Amino acid sequence: MPLWAKVATQEQAEHFVSEHLLNPDELRSPHGIRSLAKNEPAYEIAVGSNPSCWRGPIWIVANYLAWKGLKNYGFDDEADELAGDILDMMAGDIEQNNCLHEYYDPETGEGLTHPGFLNWNTLAALMMAE
DSSP states (O other), rough: TTTTTSOOOOHHHHHHIIIIIHHHTTTEEHHHHEESOSSTOOOOOOOOOOOOSSSSSOOHHHHHHHHHHHHTOHHHHHHHHHHHHHHHHHHHHHHHHSSOEEOOOOTTTTTEEEEOOSGGGGGHHHHHHO
């Protein structure tokens, strides 16, 4: 959020991006940014309905904020890679299931719940447009 809101210093942004956001043992997965770091005790990939699981799966809205934060601080290559991973994952979901899901498994890219979900997933179109 501080990167998206442009309230971090460049030094803070560089530290967060290198140490946490792009760290595969923490937030970065093969398919996007996890909603909670993999090394956190509360990390869980669960299918939930009410409330939905925010303790680890990939959510497009959170990835959009991370992507925009990367762009805000000049991490264009990293932002482009993240956008590509998100778009590939979503395209795979459409190809395999003919729909999008609410959130995704960070290790496999598999849609976890609410097939046919279309709301903030459309933020991925903004990643493509930029």
